[in-house]
Amino acid sequence: MFAQESYVCKVEWGKRGAREAAERGDITIVVDVLSFSSTVITALHHGAIIYPYPPPIGEKAKAYAKQFGAELLLGRVEAVRQGTPSLSPISYGPQDRGQSYVLCSLNGAHAAWLAADASFLLLGGLLNASAVAEHAHILHTMTGAGITVIPCGEHWQQGKPDENDLRPAIEDYLGAGAILCKLSGSKSPEAQVCEAAFLSSRPQLEAFIWDCGSGRELRELGFAEDVHHCSQLDAMQVVPWLNNDHFTPLLVSGGQQRAILY
Template sequence: MFDQEPFLVKVEWGKRGAREAAERGDIAIVVDVLSFSSTIVTAIHHHAIVYPYPPPINEQAAAYADEIGAELLLGRAEAARAGRPSLSPVSFGPRDAEKKYVLCSLNGAACSRLAAGASALLVGSLLNATAAAKYANSLQRKTGASITVVPCGEYWQGGRDGENDLRPGIEDYLGAGAIISGLAGSKSPEALVCEGAFREGRDRIADLIWDCGSGRELREKGFAEDVRHCARLDMYQEVPILDRNHFRDAL
């Protein structure tokens, strides 16, 4: 049976990886660079209160937002036309302080829901990689729990029966590697290779994120500024942690 159990620091992909981390009682760090993680980190930096909710944006999500007195965030394009925040990280600013939002996301929010039972659930990205690693190390020393970094990846559209729909995204792998590079303790071969990818690409992170498949997809939809923002390394010190049903700054 596949596992990385002998090691303190592990890396697991996607929703299944998030569930495995939670079931082990690990400290889980969800990484969805383009854009859930980067959006959560940016929103928390601006003191917004964000409730993750699995997709789609539908009546159930709207009812949940009403129940907790929050605003359900719209899709990027629709929110941009209305001048509202969205999954676009650059849509958040000082005006969002203390406001409550429900954020749906196919990858990051779904993984967060599955990892909610972890010893602690953190959100990491390139924007807060060093801070996330530092805080995870402090939690590990206090609790003795292992750490699993979960790059969320993307999903193929139009898959056929029997095909795996997970599409690993290099932006998430690089973000995970950036965090792993700051983690202490024994690292699985999977984690070491992930860290190595980041160290190799560190000097050209912005170019790699700009030209990767996910980056091109966002740029072609008119969200180039999101791609630029998400590729910035260690821009923020905030570390989002799940507190019951919403994210707050752990620090």
């Protein structure tokens, strides 16, 4: 009843939207600007291997990491004390090349987990907006599948049982719009409004993300550099693709009509 199936490019919110997109066979782009998508993009840029896993960071997550010989990453604050990578994108560098990590997050990792059966599951953000749009367009040309962009949003804290806890987040909406404005093909009204939000906000993009609720939350926790990093538009060319159970950089060749790995 509320579907956007008649359009190539669509927008859905959160974990439910990610699952719906995957179930209809769409190329699904999960957008969690602060910070899961940006973190994985940055980690892969430095050559790391990332396995997504839904929270909490507990015994099940430890067992999951163990079966791949991967390190289960801690929360930002605890990781800073121990000097290890985390959900903070700037915690990754050349030293992480070839390292395997399991990364949990309430929004992006959980949405990716629920959308794992999508025809192609990609991660996008401001950092790689043009690159992920280009790759998604080629995949659409190759397969005929639609494209759904998923701004993950955040969650209200201490909600009541009968309340929807999804809190739309402008950083994810703007990240989705940055991707949509680079996509061709018919766009749903929802996608067009999202694209227009990005285009109208572009002159103040970094300022908006710096001062939005999620940006202020990270700054107050001492992670202002994360906000700066994640606000960069088209700073990286890496497109994370969920290959079975882990993210790996995707390179698609339109001329040869195939997808290959870096």
